[in-house]
Amino acid sequence: MSNNQLTVVDREGATHDVEWEPDQTMMEALRDNDLPVLASCGGTASCATCHVFLDEKVFGTLGERSEDELELLVEAEGYRECGSRLSCQVGFNPDLDGVTVTLAPEE
Template identity: 70%
Template structure:
């Protein structure tokens, strides 16, 4: 089942995207030509897929791993609540309709 999300790029342009079940959030952003470098390929060893989520969505996803949190704390624009690595967010139908904002480049 496809989940629809809104992604806001660094210029403020909104994009309606279809998120397939077999994709992470990073993959749907990258595959739709948004400027997500994803240098590590989704292994949570860089922060080039840093995104901002609405606080209620971030809270619903639960705790970040220690590795993810360490990378995010050093990333440009880090937000204590709302910053996530898109590669660490798996597809979930409950995320239908979320808004994702690309964080500033490091």
């Protein structure tokens, strides 16, 4: 399985192309490519510092958000009913190659 490419829009509107490896969550790919994702809880879905926005079409292809994830997101800055995800809860998927991810505002 090969790496995926992600296009990341940072909080200033600049874009970055990053590699997403099969053994990483989306949050790990963002963090490991030096993007400003705090990821305070280390990927356990107990904070919202890895909050991202995904295109509605992409969002619709992902599994349902867990109750814990949704609870955190609803309280997060800029929450979107259709589009907000914790990037630590998005696992590698070859179908996500080339998607654009936008970093949510910092808490």
